[in-house]
Amino acid sequence: MSARRVVYAVNPSAGRGVPADLGRRLAGGVGGGQLPDLEVVLVTAGSMPELRGRAVAELAHPGGVDALVVMGGDGMVSLGAGLVAGTGAPLGIVPAGTGNDFARGAGIRRDAPAVGIERMLTALRTGDAGVREVDVVRLALDGVEHVALNSVNIGFDAVVNRRANELRRLPGTARYIAALLDSVRSFSPLEFGVSVDGGPTRAVAAELLAILNGSSIGGGIRVAPHAVIDDGALDLVVVGRLSKLGLLTLFPLAMVGLHTRLPAVSFERMRRIRVQVPAGVLVYADGEELRGPDQHACTLDVRVDPGALRLVQPQGPA
Known part of the structure; x- marks a missing residue:
C-alpha cells in the first residue's frame, strides 16, 4: 500500500x-x-x-x-x-x-x-x-478575490491590527491591548454604506465593522460571542460612535463579554454583505492587510461559502 x-x-x-x-x-x-x-x-x-x-x-x-x-x-x-x-x-x-x-x-x-x-x-x-x-469567507476587493476563515476587519480594529503587527516583542493579547492604547489617540469615526443580504444600502456611522466567521479576534477577544464556524452564516459586528474612552474600553469589555451591553454595539447575522469603504480606511482579513491607508474609496463584497x-x-x- x-x-x-x-x-x-x-x-x-x-x-x-x-x-x-x-x-x-x-x-x-x-x-x-x-x-x-x-x-x-x-x-x-x-x-x-x-x-x-x-x-x-x-x-x-x-x-x-x-x-x-x-x-x-x-x-x-x-x-x-x-x-x-x-x-x-x-x-x-x-x-x-x-x-x-x-x-x-x-x-x-x-x-x-x-x-x-x-x-x-x-x-x-x-x-x-x-x-x-x-465555512469559508470569500471576499472581492478592488477586483481581487481573497479567502479568509476567521474575520474581516474594517476601521478601528484594522488600525489596531496593523499596530499590533508592529509590536512583535509582546505576546498574544498583550500586543493587541498595547496597540489599542497607541491607536485610540488619533482615530476618527467613519461613514460606510452597507447592504446586507441584497437589501438596500444604508448609511452607517461607525468606529469599526467586523465580519466574523469565528467568534474572536486579537488572541481571544470574543467580539462575536455567538459566531460558529460551521453554521452557514457570518456575524456582522458594528460599533457606532464612541468617545475615545469608550473605544479604549471596548476590547477589554469584549474580553469578558460585557461589550454586548453597550448601546453603540450591534450584531447581525447574514450570508453576504457589500460595504462601501471610504478612502484611506484599512481592511484586514485574518490579521493580514488587504488595503492600506493610502488607497482610494472602494467596494468590498463578502459572502459565506458554507462547508x-x-x-x-x-x-x-x-
Missing part, C-alpha cells in the same frame, strides 16, 4: 523556535522514522508569497495529496484555506501564531507546536483524524 502524502507548510516567521523540518524528522519519509506510512513534503520559504508558490506546486503533484497541514497563525491558516477550500483536500492546522483565533473557534488545541504537529501527523498516519466541514473547507480534527482530549 502506498504511503499517505501530506504537504506540510510552515510560516517563515512562526513556530516559536520549532525547527522548520520538525515534520520531516517525525515522519522520516516512506520506510523510516517514527511515521513510516506517511510521506511528508516539507514546504518552507523566506516569504509568504514564495511559500504559497511552493505549496501550490506541491499540491499539483501528479500523485495527489491526502492533506495540507499548515503551521502558523491566522494568516497562515487563511493561506491554507485559499489553497484547498472547495477542492476536497482537507486542511490540518498546527497553531503557532500570536492570536490563533480561528483555531480557538475550531476547538483546536494550542499547546506547543511540536506537540501539535506530532499529534496531527500521527492522526493522519493511523487514520484516526476526523474531518469537520467548516467549503474540510478541516482535519485530530482525536484526543481538547
Whole structure:
C-alpha cells in the first residue's frame, strides 16, 4: 500500500523556535522514522508569497495529496484555506501564531507546536483524524478575490491590527491591548454604506465593522460571542460612535463579554454583505492587510461559502 502524502507548510516567521523540518524528522519519509506510512513534503520559504508558490506546486503533484497541514497563525491558516477550500483536500492546522483565533473557534488545541504537529501527523498516519466541514469567507476587493476563515476587519480594529503587527516583542493579547492604547489617540469615526443580504444600502456611522466567521479576534477577544464556524452564516459586528474612552474600553469589555451591553454595539447575522469603504480606511482579513491607508474609496463584497473547507480534527482530549 502506498504511503499517505501530506504537504506540510510552515510560516517563515512562526513556530516559536520549532525547527522548520520538525515534520520531516517525525515522519522520516516512506520506510523510516517514527511515521513510516506517511510521506511528508516539507514546504518552507523566506516569504509568504514564495511559500504559497511552493505549496501550490506541491499540491499539483501528479500523485495527489491526502492533506495540507499548515503551521502558523491566522494568516497562515487563511493561506491554507485559499489553497484547498472547495477542492476536497482537507486542511490540518498546527497553531503557532500570536492570536490563533480561528483555531480557538475550531476547538483546536494550542499547546506547543511540536506537540501539535506530532499529534496531527500521527492522526493522519493511523487514520484516526476526523474531518469537520467548516465555512469559508470569500471576499472581492478592488477586483481581487481573497479567502479568509476567521474575520474581516474594517476601521478601528484594522488600525489596531496593523499596530499590533508592529509590536512583535509582546505576546498574544498583550500586543493587541498595547496597540489599542497607541491607536485610540488619533482615530476618527467613519461613514460606510452597507447592504446586507441584497437589501438596500444604508448609511452607517461607525468606529469599526467586523465580519466574523469565528467568534474572536486579537488572541481571544470574543467580539462575536455567538459566531460558529460551521453554521452557514457570518456575524456582522458594528460599533457606532464612541468617545475615545469608550473605544479604549471596548476590547477589554469584549474580553469578558460585557461589550454586548453597550448601546453603540450591534450584531447581525447574514450570508453576504457589500460595504462601501471610504478612502484611506484599512481592511484586514485574518490579521493580514488587504488595503492600506493610502488607497482610494472602494467596494468590498463578502459572502459565506458554507462547508467549503474540510478541516482535519485530530482525536484526543481538547
